Amino acid sequence: MSAMSGQTPAESPFHSRLPIGERLDASALTEGLPWAFDEIRMRPLEPMLVPENPRGGEIDRSTCGPCAPSENTIWHDDLWQVYASPEPSGLPFIAALSPREHWLLEDAPIDVLAALGPLMQRMSEAVKTIPGVARCHFGRWNDGSAHLHMWALARPAGMMQGRGAALAFWDDVLPPMPQEMAQEHVRIVAESLAAGGGVAFPHR
Ligand SMILES: [Zn+2]
Numbered sequence: 118m119s120a121m122s123g124q125t126p127a128e129s130p131f132h133s134r135l136p137i138g139e140r141l142d143a144s145a146l147t148e149g150l151p152w153a154f155d156e157i158r159m160r161p162l163e164p165m166l167v168p169e170n171p172r173g174g175e176i177d178r179s180t181c182g183p184c185a186p187s188e189n190t191i192w193h194d195d196l197w198q199v200y201a202s203p204e205p206s207g208l209p210f211i212a213a214l215s216p217r218e219h220w221l222l223e224d225a226p227i228d229v230l231a232a233l234g235p236l237m238q239r240m241s242e243a244v245k246t247i248p249g250v251a252r253c254h255f256g257r258w259n260d261g262s263a264h265l266h267m268w269a270l271a272r273p274a275g276m277m278q279g280r281g282a283a284l285a286f287w288d289d290v291l292p293p294m295p296q297e298m299a300q301e302h303v304r305i306v307a308e309s310l311a312a313g314g315g316v317a318f319p320h321r
Pocket residue numbers: 174181182183184218219220264
């Protein structure tokens with residue numbers, strides 16, 4: 118881990134009781150999520166330093182990924198856009214929903230926020246029309262890019278080992294889809310979204 122100069126350990130009642138440097142027992146993950154993990158070995162708990170390194174687009178807006186037009190934008194309307202990586206994933210579909218303008222969750226205007234609920238509903242329905250998909254899960258982590266974004270992840274039908282938060286880990290573990298299959302799944306979602314408004318593949 119590289120520490121930025123000027124960083125000091127975070128101080129709070131929460132932090133002060135943590136066993137920094139110790140390797141913690143991970144058996145709660147194999148007992149609590151037995152459907153995914155047989156054995157896990159945690160890395161020793163590292164010092165938690167602040168201020169944290171800036172996220173993408175946090176200091177220099179001109180380098181913000183979601184702000185730039187991309188041919189990997191699979192759909193957009195006036196307020197929101199959906200981005201899917203061109204690299205085939207292990208899950209049947211994974212994409213990021215973000216506002217077209219550079220908003221954070223903390224400062225996004227109410228019309229942008231109000232449009233997210235209906236979009237999540239449309240996204241979920243669109244993802245579930247992909248052959249072999251049972252559910253669409255959403256995750257909002259926002260540690261990489263400062264620009265507000267939310268992940269949509271498709272859970273394969275019958276995959277009880279992918280229930281809950283374990284689904285995100287399976288994306289890196291399942292064999293990546295063939296390129297044609299990945300493109301077909303993206304097309305299905307883009308066209309399904311566009312049928313309800315907005316434009317599929319606006320930059321292609
Ligand atoms: Zn941005």
